[in-house]
Amino acid sequence: MYPxxxxxxxxxxxxxxxxxxxxxxxxxxxxxPLLAPVLRVSDPRLEKTVFGLKFPNPIGLAAGxxxxxxLPLAWERVGFGFAELGTxxxxxxxxxxKPRIFRYPEQQALINKMGFPNPGAYEVSQNxxxxxxxxxxxxxxxxxxxxxxxxxxxxxxxxxxxxxxxYLKPYADYFAVNVSSPNTPGLRQxxxxxxxxxxxxxxxxxxxxxxxLLKLAPDLEDKPLKEAADVALSAGCAGLIVTNxxxxxxxxxxxxxxxxxxxxxVLRSKATQVLKSVSKFTKGKVPLVAVGGIFxxxxxxEKMDSGASLVQVYTGYxxxxxxxxxxxxxxxxxDLP
Numbered sequence: 073m074y075p076x077x078x079x080x081x082x083x084x085x086x087x088x089x090x091x092x093x094x095x096x097x098x099x100x101x102x103x104x105p106l107l108a109p110v111l112r113v114s115d116p117r118l119e120k121t122v123f124g125l126k127f128p129n130p131i132g133l134a135a136g137x138x139x140x141x142x143l144p145l146a147w148e149r150v151g152f153g154f155a156e157l158g159t160x161x162x163x164x165x166x167x168x169x170k171p172r173i174f175r176y177p178e179q180q181a182l183i184n185k186m187g188f189p190n191p192g193a194y195e196v197s198q199n200x201x202x203x204x205x206x207x208x209x210x211x212x213x214x215x216x217x218x219x220x221x222x223x224x225x226x227x228x229x230x231x232x233x234x235x236x237x238x239y240l241k242p243y244a245d246y247f248a249v250n251v252s253s254p255n256t257p258g259l260r261q262x263x264x265x266x267x268x269x270x271x272x273x274x275x276x277x278x279x280x281x282x283x284x285l286l287k288l289a290p291d292l293e294d295k296p297l298k299e300a301a302d303v304a305l306s307a308g309c310a311g312l313i314v315t316n317x318x319x320x321x322x323x324x325x326x327x328x329x330x331x332x333x334x335x336x337x338v339l340r341s342k343a344t345q346v347l348k349s350v351s352k353f354t355k356g357k358v359p360l361v362a363v364g365g366i367f368x369x370x371x372x373x374e375k376m377d378s379g380a381s382l383v384q385v386y387t388g389y390x391x392x393x394x395x396x397x398x399x400x401x402x403x404x405x406x407d408l409p
Contacts, residue, residue: 074393074394074395075393078391078393082177086171086174086182087170087171087173090173094137094138094142094143097146097150098142101143101149104146104149105149108149110398111149111150111151111395111397112150112151112397112398113151113397113398114128115129115401115405117405117408117409118130118153118401118404120153120381120382122311122359122381122382123310123311123358123359124283124310125213125245125283126213127153127154127212127213127382128153128211128212129151129152129397129401130153130372130383130404131151131153131372131383131385131400132153132155132156132361132384133152133156133389134156134363134384134385134386135159135215135217135248135250135287135386136159136184136386137389138158139158139159139186139188139190140199141157141158141160141196141199141200141243144203144208144209144214145209145210147212148210148212149210150394151394151395151398151401152212153212153213153382153397154213154214154215154245155210155212155213156214156215156217156248157214157216158190158196158219158248158250159190159217159218159219159250159253160188160190160216160217160218160219160240161192161193161218161221161222161236162192162193162224162233162239163192163221163222163223163224163232164191164192165187165188165189165221165222165223166189167186167189167190168185168186168187171330172186172332174329174330176324176338177391179323179324179325179336179338180337180338180367180387180391181323181324181334181336181337181339181387182334182335182387183329183330183332183333184255184333184335185254185331186332187255187256188221188222188255193218193235193236193240196240197239197240197243200243201243213245214243215244215245215247216240216247216248217248218233218236218248218249218250219250219251219253219259220232220251220256220259220262222256222257226258226261226267229271230270230274233249233271233274233275234274234275234278237275237279238278241280241282244279244282245282245283246285247275247279247285248286248287249271249275249285249286249287250287251263251271251287252287252288252289252315252316253316253317253333254289254318254319254331254332254333255333263288263289263292263296263300264296265299265303268286268300268303268307269306269307272286272303272307272308273307273308283310283311284308284310285309285310285312285313286300286304286309286312287313287314288301288314288316288346288350289315289318290315290316290317290318290339290342290346291318291319294349297346297353301350301354302353304358305354305357305358309358310359311359311361312350312358312359313361314347314350314361314363314364314380315339315343315347315363315364316333316363317333317335317339318334318335318339323337324338335364335386335387336388336391339365340364340365340366340367343362344374344375347360347362347364347378347379347380348378348379350379351379359382360380361381361383362375362376362378362379362380362382362383362384363383363384363385363386365387366383366385366388367391367392367396368400368403369400369404372403373404373407385397
């Protein structure tokens with residue numbers, strides 16, 4: 073079924089296809105429980121408790137698909153063990169000019185230069201409040217990914233993140249701090265030790281015991297990568313997400329490509345190498361969540377063997393379709409006693 077639907081969607085502009093897919097998922101959400109035997113795998117052997125939260129399975133939805141926080145319940149119904157919504161910013165913003173998503177099907181890759189389009193943290197909080205009050209809320213952990221508003225100068229970044237966290241903390245089981253997207257000018261400067269320590273310390277204090285995770289870029293060299301990991305631990309972060317999209321075009325044929333972050337199968341090896349480095353630096357002191365090039369059960373096993381407790385998918389979900397979480401879970405069960 074999905075191969076046919078994919079052919080139709082891939083004939084459309086990528087962003088149009090994205091909105092159509094989310095709209096369809098929203099429309100058919102009441103029917104998804106009928107597809108539970110196909111879409112969901114429930115088995116206690118898959119359960120994990122990580123940074124104080126219970127996950128029914130280790131396969132999560134990465135930030136970037138549900139940019140408005142529209143479908144928290146649907147992600148549970150299509151088989152994810154957790155879902156990360158966003159990225160959200162304190163100020164509403166349109167994001168970068170279109171076109172801003174580009175597909176490379178032969179390489180199973182995407183380049184996006186979205187720039188955090190979202191309604192703003194307050195509006196998102198009201199939408200999530202309404203969903204929760206109406207009972208459209210999942211039992212899986214929900215992560216809230218927050219970034220800096222484009223209009224906010226770097227010297228005001230802490231206040232900007234705190235504003236988002238304040239509005240959204242009633243709906244977050246954990247927070248993911250995005251300072252590593254390549255699509256907001258100057259954002260990655262916040263990965264430097266001094267501003268990062270200030271930001272993370274303030275956020276950990278603000279959210280009062282809820283886990284805070286730092287999302288790292290795959291383009292950091294070992295020294296700044298270790299510094300960022302050390303700062304996150306010293307500030308009280310509960311975990312690290314490894315990695316965001318890359319500015320590299322390694323894995324794509326030679327040619328001219330748009331600006332933006334590259335994701336997909338071509339990122340797999342690089343993301344895993346960074347994961348191994350972070351695992352070495354942190355020495356098991358905090359859990360790691362792996363993102364980058366996950367399409368198969370072998371990819372999941374590779375990430376877990378490299379130090380990850382949980383994994384997230386984004387581009388793999390677009391290319392492989394809605395049964396991907398269930399397929400990954402069933403394959404993982406074959407390895408378990």
